[in-house]
Amino acid sequence: MEHLPSEQSAAVRRIVAQHKERPGPLVEVLHAIQASFGYVPEGAVPVVAEELNLSRAEVHGVVTFYHYFRHTRPGAHTVSLCQAESCQSMGAEKLAEHARRRLGIDFHQTTADGRFSLEPIYCLGNCACSPAALIDGELHGRLTPEGFDELVAAKAKPAT
Amino acid sequence: MTTTVYVPGDAGALSVGAGEVAAAISAEAKRRGVALDLVRNGSRGAYWLEPFVEVQTARERVAYGPVRAKDVPSLFAADFLKGGTHPLSLGLTDSIPWLRSQQRLTFERVGVIDPRSVADYVKHGGYRGLERALQLSGADIVQAVTASGLRGRGGAAFPTGIKWKTVLDQSAPQKYVTCNADEGDSGTFADRMLMEGDPLSLIEGMTIAGIAVGATQGYIYLRAEYPHAHAALKAAIAAAYQARYLGADVAGSGRRFDLEVRLGAGAYICGEETSMLESLEGKRGEVRVRPPLPAIKGLFGRPTIVNNVVTLTSVPWILAHGAEAYANYGMGKSRGTLPIQLAGNIRRGGLVERAFGLTLRELLYDIGGGTATGRPIRAVQIGGPLGAYVPPAHFDTALDYEALAAVGAMLGHGGLVVFDDTVDMARMARYAMEFCAIESCGKCTPCRIGSTRGVEVIDRILAGVDGERNVQLLEELCETMVQGSLCGLGGMAPFPVQSALKHFREDFRARV
Ligand SMILES: Cc1cc2nc3c(=O)[nH]c(=O)nc-3n(C[C@H](O)[C@H](O)[C@H](O)COP(=O)(O)O)c2cc1C
Ligand code: SF4
Ligand code: FES
Numbered sequence: 001m002e003h004l005p006s007e008q009s010a011a012v013r014r015i016v017a018q019h020k021e022r023p024g025p026l027v028e029v030l031h032a033i034q035a036s037f038g039y040v041p042e043g044a045v046p047v048v049a050e051e052l053n054l055s056r057a058e059v060h061g062v063v064t065f066y067h068y069f070r071h072t073r074p075g076a077h078t079v080s081l082c083q084a085e086s087c088q089s090m091g092a093e094k095l096a097e098h099a100r101r102r103l104g105i106d107f108h109q110t111t112a113d114g115r116f117s118l119e120p121i122y123c124l125g126n127c128a129c130s131p132a133a134l135i136d137g138e139l140h141g142r143l144t145p146e147g148f149d150e151l152v153a154a155k156a157k158p159a160t
Numbered sequence: 161m162t163t164t165v166y167v168p169g170d171a172g173a174l175s176v177g178a179g180e181v182a183a184a185i186s187a188e189a190k191r192r193g194v195a196l197d198l199v200r201n202g203s204r205g206a207y208w209l210e211p212f213v214e215v216q217t218a219r220e221r222v223a224y225g226p227v228r229a230k231d232v233p234s235l236f237a238a239d240f241l242k243g244g245t246h247p248l249s250l251g252l253t254d255s256i257p258w259l260r261s262q263q264r265l266t267f268e269r270v271g272v273i274d275p276r277s278v279a280d281y282v283k284h285g286g287y288r289g290l291e292r293a294l295q296l297s298g299a300d301i302v303q304a305v306t307a308s309g310l311r312g313r314g315g316a317a318f319p320t321g322i323k324w325k326t327v328l329d330q331s332a333p334q335k336y337v338t339c340n341a342d343e344g345d346s347g348t349f350a351d352r353m354l355m356e357g358d359p360l361s362l363i364e365g366m367t368i369a370g371i372a373v374g375a376t377q378g379y380i381y382l383r384a385e386y387p388h389a390h391a392a393l394k395a396a397i398a399a400a401y402q403a404r405y406l407g408a409d410v411a412g413s414g415r416r417f418d419l420e421v422r423l424g425a426g427a428y429i430c431g432e433e434t435s436m437l438e439s440l441e442g443k444r445g446e447v448r449v450r451p452p453l454p455a456i457k458g459l460f461g462r463p464t465i466v467n468n469v470v471t472l473t474s475v476p477w478i479l480a481h482g483a484e485a486y487a488n489y490g491m492g493k494s495r496g497t498l499p500i501q502l503a504g505n506i507r508r509g510g511l512v513e514r515a516f517g518l519t520l521r522e523l524l525y526d527i528g529g530g531t532a533t534g535r536p537i538r539a540v541q542i543g544g545p546l547g548a549y550v551p552p553a554h555f556d557t558a559l560d561y562e563a564l565a566a567v568g569a570m571l572g573h574g575g576l577v578v579f580d581d582t583v584d585m586a587r588m589a590r591y592a593m594e595f596c597a598i599e600s601c602g603k604c605t606p607c608r609i610g611s612t613r614g615v616e617v618i619d620r621i622l623a624g625v626d627g628e629r630n631v632q633l634l635e636e637l638c639e640t641m642v643q644g645s646l647c648g649l650g651g652m653a654p655f656p657v658q659s660a661l662k663h664f665r666e667d668f669r670a671r672v
């Protein structure tokens with residue numbers, strides 16, 4: 001099991017302390033950890049378990065139940081492509097194929113340079129503007145392969 | 161006087177460029193030295209016209225759309241701030257036929273008001289329902305909801321008043337009102353639009369529920385995929401506390417109601433109410449065995465109301481206008497209006513709120529304008545990923561819980577996903593099984609194992625291995641899942657598969 005460096009454990013403890021008094025805090029705590037680290041490091045599990053008086057298995061069980069919680073560090077940009085029915089009716093599969101080729105990775109992978117992670121997502125509530133994608137928390141609709149390339153190119157540009 | 165310009169801040173509108181349009185309008189106004197008041201409203205729901213820009217003229221609101229950022233200079237040149245004509249002119253908002261044909265009760269303020277402003281909300285009829293509720297006993301509020309005929313809009317269509325009565329009748333030191341805002345069904349976005357465009361109406365609905373049954377704490381369980389709705393809800397809750405519509409002394413009544421938002425984490429099953437309660441408690445979202453009902457033993461073991469966003473948001477209207485006024489809409493046992501979501505391959509997609517009873521054909525063709533691709537409609541999936549695929553032969557069916565059930569379909573949360581004739585129904589059936597396998601909570605075998613087997617069997621059919629025998633196997637497997645699953649995920653995931661087999665059997669053949 002990966003151990004967290006002490007300053008990261010301290011950060012996790014601080015996060016837990018902020019949520020501890022609320023009823024049923026575990027999912028909230030994991031959200032806060034992911035918001036701060038970009039993912040839920042394996043080494044955070046025993047720290048959270050200890051602080052919340054739960055078993056490691058319980059915490060691990062919750063982390064792995066939810067698709068949203070990542071187990072690995074994400075790329076600098078996360079591209080989530082909707083793969084649900086409405087978007088399929090408007091070519092989501094073709095768009096996904098294009099995205100895989102353009103980024104050179106499959107779903108659930110991160111590019112070697114750490115720039116992009118590609119994830120499937122099941123409905124973004126933008127089904128009247130399918131196909132849809134969420135890129136770094138921004139929603140996009142009526143997305144074409146060309147539009148996808150433009151968005152990726154804009155993200156790939158080094159920040160000035 | 162400064163002119164008010166409306167550019168939606170709705171996520172769907174933003175997804176097609178409303179943010180850039182708003183920025184361009186501000187910049188152009190500044191450049192021209194024109195003062196204007198830019199309001200980021202919700203969406204009117206006519207998504208094919210988004211970004212949909214409106215200007216408040218002396219008398220009415222004038223609309224333009226779909227506007228792109230590069231159209232903005234020409235809009236100013238055409239004097240759109242005075243309602244001037246432009247190639248993107250849509251005329252008066254209220255006279256656009258697609259909107260005018262609707263009966264908006266639950267959505268009456270969405271796209272109209274500034275969702276962040278309590279003052280605007282009140283000016284447009286907000287908090288009149290609560291005001292009325294505070295004059296009534298809990299039992300009378302529940303009676304009004306029962307008499308309105310309102311049934312849960314989250315999928316199961318259970319009478320809301322009966323659920324509330326059960327919670328009212330419990331005596332417990334603590335009760336809860338929870339809102340199911342997990343909206344996981346593909347083809348649905350009514351909850352999202354309400355939470356972004358009129359979040360105070362959800363807050364008001366939950367407050368009325370709390371006052372009615374004696375619950376002092378509310379939770380909104382919101383899916384993590386909705387960051388814009390999250391921001392809108394947090395802002396609205398803060399504004400409601402500020403205006404003392406939430407907290408220790410709701411609207412000066414001496415009654416308490418507190419409310420907070422909790423985020424889901426990307427699990428479809430957490431839309432099932434008992435799984436949602438487990439998740440709200442911070443646990444794995446495993447489905448609970450019933451009984452006990454959540455109304456008796458719900459969140460943290462206490463009596464709990466669980467209702468969908470649309471259900472709760474319909475309550476203020478019912479209280480403000482009377483149960484009878486609401487029940488006067490609709491047909492049969494489906495009373496009131498339904499916010500229908502037209503999605504997928506459809507020319508004029510978006511939100512259509514109408515009384516129950518409209519036929520699928522009217523919706524798909526008269527309102528929706530047929531497919532976006534211009535090809536014939538081959539199938540419509542109604543009610544999300546667990547809903548049946550309906551063929552054109554059934555398009556004269558009315559939108560009504562019972563009428564749809566009679567043709568083997570279900571209304572669910574009111575989403576319609578349209579497919580043209582290029583759709584491969586065997587692949588859609590495979591997807592339904594695959595989705596169930598990915599999202600199964602794992603508690604029972606028919607769902608957990610059955611869905612994985614379902615994918616394998618369809619793969620074999622498509623690979624040309626023992627076609628006849630495997631189709632029969634698939635049918636048996638569906639039956640086992642329907643009969644033996646603990647909850648609706650495993651119990652209904654076969655519906656799209658069975659309907660595909662029934663109406664589109666020709667697609668279940670070997671591929672080369
Ligand atoms: C697999 C599954 C997923 C569900 N997803 C949702 C959902 O996302 N939103 C919702 O309101 N109800 C959903 N439901 C229905 C809820 O279990 C429950 O009936 C509903 O929240 C009750 O509220 P209502 O009576 O206001 O509809 C789902 C049910 C099942 C079986
Ligand atoms: S049917 Fe599926 S989702 Fe429902 S309880 Fe069983 S395993 Fe869980
Ligand atoms: S199915 Fe893709 S946004 Fe809803």
